Structure formats: C-alpha cells, structure tokens
Amino acid sequence: MIICFGILLLAVIVTYFIFSTEPTASSEGATKKTAMLIDVVKAEQGDFKPVIEATGTVQPVEDVMLSPQVSGQVIRRSPEFIPGGFVKKGAVLLQIDPSDFRNTLELRKSDLLQAKTDLNMEMGRQEVAEQDLELAGVDSLSANQRSLVLRQPQLDAIKARVKAAEAAVAQAELELSRTTMRAPFDAHILSQNVTVGSQVTPGDQLGRLVGSEQYWVNLTVPVDKLQWLSFPKSNNETGSTVQIRNSGWPKDIYRTGYLDKQVGALDDQTRLARVLVRVNDPLAREDTTNIQRELIIGGFVEAEVQAREIENVVRLNRDYLRTNQTVWVNEEGELSIREVEIILTDAKYAYISQGLEQGESIIITNLSVVSEGAKLRTKAPETSSENNNTQQQNIDE
Numbered sequence: 001m002i003i004c005f006g007i008l009l010l011a012v013i014v015t016y017f018i019f020s021t022e023p024t025a026s027s028e029g030a031t032k033k034t035a036m037l038i039d040v041v042k043a044e045q046g047d048f049k050p051v052i053e054a055t056g057t058v059q060p061v062e063d064v065m066l067s068p069q070v071s072g073q074v075i076r077r078s079p080e081f082i083p084g085g086f087v088k089k090g091a092v093l094l095q096i097d098p099s100d101f102r103n104t105l106e107l108r109k110s111d112l113l114q115a116k117t118d119l120n121m122e123m124g125r126q127e128v129a130e131q132d133l134e135l136a137g138v139d140s141l142s143a144n145q146r147s148l149v150l151r152q153p154q155l156d157a158i159k160a161r162v163k164a165a166e167a168a169v170a171q172a173e174l175e176l177s178r179t180t181m182r183a184p185f186d187a188h189i190l191s192q193n194v195t196v197g198s199q200v201t202p203g204d205q206l207g208r209l210v211g212s213e214q215y216w217v218n219l220t221v222p223v224d225k226l227q228w229l230s231f232p233k234s235n236n237e238t239g240s241t242v243q244i245r246n247s248g249w250p251k252d253i254y255r256t257g258y259l260d261k262q263v264g265a266l267d268d269q270t271r272l273a274r275v276l277v278r279v280n281d282p283l284a285r286e287d288t289t290n291i292q293r294e295l296i297i298g299g300f301v302e303a304e305v306q307a308r309e310i311e312n313v314v315r316l317n318r319d320y321l322r323t324n325q326t327v328w329v330n331e332e333g334e335l336s337i338r339e340v341e342i343i344l345t346d347a348k349y350a351y352i353s354q355g356l357e358q359g360e361s362i363i364i365t366n367l368s369v370v371s372e373g374a375k376l377r378t379k380a381p382e383t384s385s386e387n388n389n390t391q392q393q394n395i396d397e
Contacts (some may be wrong), residue, residue: 001284001313004294008287010046010319010331011359014033014342016161020397028287030205031283034376035375035376035377036335036375036376037365037377038330038363038365038367038377038378039363039365039378040330040361040362040378041320041361041364041366042317042359042360042362043314043357043358043359043360043362044314044316044358045314045315045356045357045358046312046313047309047310047311047312047313048309048310048313048315048351049309049310050228050307050344050346050349050351051304051305051306051307051346051348052191052228052229052304052307052346052347052348053302053303053304053346053347054058054223054275054299054302054303055219055301055302055303056209056217056218056223056300056301056303057217057218057298057299057300057301058215058216058217058218058282058295058296058297058298058299058391059217059218059298060210060211060215060216060217060297061186061189061213061214061215062185062210062211062214063208063209063210063211064209064210065205065207065208065209066093066094066181066205066206066209066282067095067182067202067203067205067206068096068178068201068202068204069175069178069202070096070101070175070179070200070202071096071176071200071202072096072097072098072100072196072197073199073200074094074095074096074097074178074194074196074198074199074200074303075095075096075097075196076094076095077094077095077194077195077196078091078092078093078094080093081093081189081190081207081372082189082192083190083191083192083314083338084188084241084304085188085189086187086188086189086285087183087189088185088186089183089184089185089186090183092181093181093182093207093397094180094181094194094206095179095180095181096178096179096180096181096200096348096365097179098179098180101175101179102147102176102177104138104172104176105169105172105176108161108168108171109169109170109172110174111168112162112165112168112169112330113161114165114181115158115161115165116162116165117161117286119155119158119162120229122158123155125154126155128154133373136296138386140293143240144207146195151239154381156179157242158248170262173254180204181253183209184209184211184220185211186211186212186213187209187210187211188212188283189208190207190208190209190210190213190297191204191207191208192207193207194206197367209313210297212282212285213280213281213309214278214279214280214281214282215278215279215295216260216276216277216279217244217257217276217277217295217303218263218272218274218275218277219241219242219274219275219276219277219305220267220272220273220275221272221273221275221305222232222272222273223266223272223273224329225344226262226275227275228257228307228308228344229259229262229275229305229307229308229392230255230311231260231261231262231275232258232344233260235267238256238258238259239258239259240259240305240306240307240308241256241257241258241305241306242254242256242257242258242277242303242304242316243256243303244257244277244279244295244299244301244303244350245254245301245302245303246299246300246301246302247302248302249293252292252337253291253292253357255279255282255292255295256279257277257278257279257303258277258278259275259276259277259278259305260276260278261277262269262274262276263275277303278334279295279306282294282295283295296381307344310351311341312353312354313343313351313353314333314351314352314353314356314357314358315348315350315351315352316349316352316356317348317361317364318345318348318349318350319364320362320363320364321342321350322337324339325340325341326337326338326340327341327352327355327362328362328363329356329360329362329363330362330363330366330376331361331377333377334375334376335370335371335374335375335376336364336372336373337370338355339355339370340352340355340356341353341354341355361378365377
C-alpha cells in the first residue's frame with residue numbers, strides 16, 4: 001500500500017515538472033499595420049466636347065398618300081410606280097381616262113364664246129341707245145333713268161355671264177389636268193394599290209410616296225441635356241453632328257446627320273425630350289463606294305450626338321464616381337473623400353466643374369473599408385526572405 005502511494009506521488013511530481021518547464025511561443029513582431037494598396041489615375045482638366053447617346057426611329061420628312069381628285073378609269077400606270085420604285089419630281093405615275101373631261105372643257109369653251117358674243121352685241125345696243133338719247137336731247141333724266149335708257153343693267157348681266165363662263169373653262173381645264181397624276185417630289189414608292197383598269201374616285205388611297213432626298217431620325221434625350229445641344233437658327237446653318245448606327249450594320253459603319261428641330265412635346269411613355277435629326281441621301285443612292293447603308297423607315301437606331309464644348313472642367317471616367325457624387329483622392333498617402341459638382345455626364349465620362357484639380361490622383365481601386373484619412377500606398381513594400389513569421393494586416397478605420 002505504501003509502495004503504491006509512493007509511485008502515485010512520484011507520477012504527480014514528474015507531471016508537474018514537465019508542464020512547468022514547457023517552452024512558450026513568442027508573438028513579438030508578428031502583427032504589423034500596413035496601408036491599403038491602390039491604383040490611381042491623374043485628373044484631366046481642359047475643354048471637352050461630350051458625346052450624348054440616344055435612341056430613336058427613322059421617319060420620312062415628306063410622306064404622302066396618293067389620292068385622285070377626279071373620278072375615272074386608270075388607263076396607264078408608270079412602270080416605276082411599284083413598291084420599292086424611285087421616281088423624279090413631276091414624273092407621270094397614273095393616267096385617268098381624260099375623254100369626259102376634254103368634252104366638258106369644250107362645252108365650257110363654247111359657253112364662254114357664246115357669252116363673249118352676247119357681250120359684243122349688248123355693247124353695240126348700248127352705243128345705239130347713247131346715240132338715240134343724244135338725238136332726243138333729253139337732259140332731265142336722273143342717274144337711274146339714264147342707266148336704264150343706256151341698257152347698263154343688261155350690259156352688267158352679260159359681263160357677269162362672261163366671267164362665269166371663264167371660271168367654268170378654268171375649272172374644266174383644272175379637272176382635265178388632274179387626270180394626270182404626277183410625283184410631287186423625288187420619291188420612293190412604299191406601296192401601290194392601283195393598276196390599269198381600276199376605277200378610282202376622290203379619296204381612294206392609290207399608293208404611299210416618301211421623299212428620297214432626306215429622312216428624319218426622331219431621337220429621345222433627357223430634358224436636362226437639351227441645353228448642351230446646338231440647333232440651326234436658319235436654313236444656312238447645321239446643328240450638332242450626329243452619328244447614327246444600326247445594330248445590324250458592321251461595327252465601323254454609321255450614317256452622319258445633323259440636329260434639325262426640337263419637338264415641343266415630351267414622349268408620352270418615356271417623358272424624354274424629342275429631337276429631329278436630318279439625314280441627307282438616306283437611301284445611299286448617291287454613294288459610289290458601296291459602303292453606306294440605307295436607313296429603313298420605322299427602323300430603330302442608336303445615335304451619338306456631339307454636344308457643345310464645355311470649358312475648364314475635369315473629365316473623369318464614370319466608373320470612378322462613388323456614391324453621393326463623391327470621388328476618392330489620394331492626398332499625400334491618405335484617403336480624401338471629395339464631394340464634386342457634376343454639370344454633365346455622357347455615356348463614358350462625367351464632367352466636373354468643382355471639387356477636383358488638374359493632376360490630382362484619383363483612386364480607381366474599389367476599397368472594402370473607406371474612411372477619411374485612411375493610409376494608402378501605390379506600391380507594395382518589400383518583404384525580407386529571412387522573416388518566416390506570419391504577418392497580419394490591420395486596416396485602420
């Protein structure tokens with residue numbers, strides 16, 4: 001029993017000695033505070049011309065639905081008057097049978113000739129009446145009586161008949177001319193609903209013609225950006241340059257237009273302002289390089305509008321703007337959160353009038369922890385290959 005107790009006591013002593021003499025690890029120099037590593041770009045100040053992106057649809061400047069003004073049978077149709085055809089201004093499109101209108105014109109001319117003959121005869125009677133009145137030597141007649149004796153009412157009635165006959169002739173000539181239907185302008189034919197033998201009446205829709213010299217592109221832009229767009233003040237001026245693209249065109253192909261009008265109404269759905277861009281030769285008929293693409297009426301297009309020049313501002317990529325219109329600046333190795341005044345943004349840049357200066361270092365790195373005055377570094381510090389201790393980075397808030 002005494003032996004067992006001695007062995008147990010010895011084990012306790014040995015165990016205590018082992019734990020009391022165990023070496024402890026030292027953490028001295030294991031923790032070190034380091035600044036956040038960042039990338040920067042220099043602020044660029046100067047005069048710039050923003051590019052405003054917009055979308056819109058193509059529409060014709062001139063657009064008419066061809067309709068007859070007289071009734072009759074179509075006896076001739078121009079071969080060019082077909083969907084997709086092109087015609088010059090004044091070209092004959094349709095011919096309505098003019099026979100009835102020619103006959104009517106001849107009748108009206110005959111009536112005019114008869115009225116002029118009656119006028120000549122009445123003027124002869126008036127001369128006779130004047131001679132008879134002189135021979136009678138009557139001087140006591142009133143003005144009304146003298147007019148009746150000299151047949152003035154009869155003469156006025158005949159003159160009125162002559163004017164009516166002349167008007168009837170002019171109307172008959174006009175209706176005869178309307179049997180020939182001509183293109184009102186250089187036109188592209190979009191539809192054709194009539195052929196030889198068709199019976200037409202006023203109001204019938206015979207075809208749709210649009211002007212081939214110019215198209216409009218109806219763009220929608222934010223209202224606050226209208227102040228940066230230039231519109232022509234006279235026919236001799238051109239507005240801001242606009243590059244127009246279609247998603248189906250090759251990457252480097254675009255059409256050039258110019259701002260023409262500002263529509264005085266907002267878009268009903270988007271509540272954006274509407275502007276019209278004029279594009280010359282929209283169907284590329286004058287292009288000799290076979291590079292230009294045709295604009296299609298009703299087509300959806302994207303546009304880049306050249307805005308007016310903005311002077312003495314800092315241009316900054318929009319990706320480098322932070323929340324609440326702030327910018328992070330590396331100011332002598334410390335983070336400075338700047339509030340800036342942005343006067344315009346386009347598709348790529350923000351144009352800043354206050355808050356940044358030329359050459360300042362703009363932080364483009366996204367930081368997980370942001371606080372005013374945080375330490376920054378733009379180059380990683382060198383580490384010793386002989387230091388095998390694990391280091392932990394602490395970021396001051």
